[in-house]
Amino acid sequence: MVSGNIQNANSTFLRESTVMKIHYITGLGALFVVAVHVMMRLVVPFSTSLEYENVINNYRILWYALLLEIILVLISIHGFNGLRIMLIELRQNAMWEKFVTIFTLAAMLAVIGYGTRTIIIANGL
């Protein structure tokens, strides 16, 4: 007899292996785009790279704004899934799992939405 608290079936929307594949791909992708983003700081003198005008100009270059959006999406997916993994380990009941999944998914969408809004506003759209 298998005890009641051993999970039997995969009754979730996405299989855990699919979620983890997404986790690894977004992690590797983020590593690449963040490296490009950090290296872009070196195109202009480092001291001026974070000045207001410079930052706003970056947003106005389409490919750079796209890069920032990709960073935002990849980091949010990877980071919030990491948080979900940590929280899910803390307690072993279906309610908690559901709460953690919904909470992290909602937080992820909120961060992506807010960040995208910032990029759009900075573009003057």
Next chain:
Amino acid sequence: MVYESCKGYGSETWIPLNKKTAGNDHQTVHDEGKQNVLLRVLRGDMFKKTKRSFSTFSVPVRRWTTVLDALIYAKEHSDSSIAIRFSCRMASCGSCGMIINGIPRLACYTKISELGYDTVTCEPLPNFPVIRDLVTDFQQFFNHHRHMEPYIENQYPVPREEALSEFKQTPRDIDNYLQFSYCIKCGLCYSACPTVATDTKFPGPQALSQAYRYSADNRDDAEKKRLDIVDNRHGIWRCHFAGSCSAVCPKGVDPALGIQLLRSHLMSISKTPKTLADLRKIDDDKD
């Protein structure tokens, strides 16, 4: 010299066992190759809910004395109520796992002389509910093991009994899973696992490595079923690869490797060729 008797639970008791060496308390005494060590045993009873505390015994040991020998000596000569579990005394049954000087080990497989200390501290395995003293409850552990369907499965009926009833495997086929079949289910890896400590639904290194052991066997064709079992929120993905399971295994099994190999099967990076299982399937289709 006043000999103090055992006071039982709840007190730190010091019991001289050997008149010759009792005066030296727990200091090491050389006596024709014999010396005394201080054996500290963490005692407690989940039914009486007594506060756990150490009982202390002085035990004469020789070069070959194991921790289990010392515990049995203390049980025979000082306090028969010490609860320990053992059977084979030769690292085969997996009953005598406990924390010895801070590390999960088999008591029958740990020589006191090799520990290099004159104080030996025995505690029950963590990540297992304690029943009494050094005896822990393995129910959850065995449930996880059973849940992995740890046996060779072949869904297809044997079409030609005489042709397929004998499964011949090459040494290479056996190498795929051999080390994992040495597992004696002692639970040391389970007790050392940091994920098991926080997540009781996590099957643990033993069960996961056994899932790999049977999946890597080319006589078995239930790999998909086992991959489904381990592929859930509390399943194989929760392994952090701390590696402590492999570090403590007394049988040389590398459960952390088994977990990573099973993961690579789940990610479809690697696969075990199932020649024999396939042969059965092909034969079945022909009929």
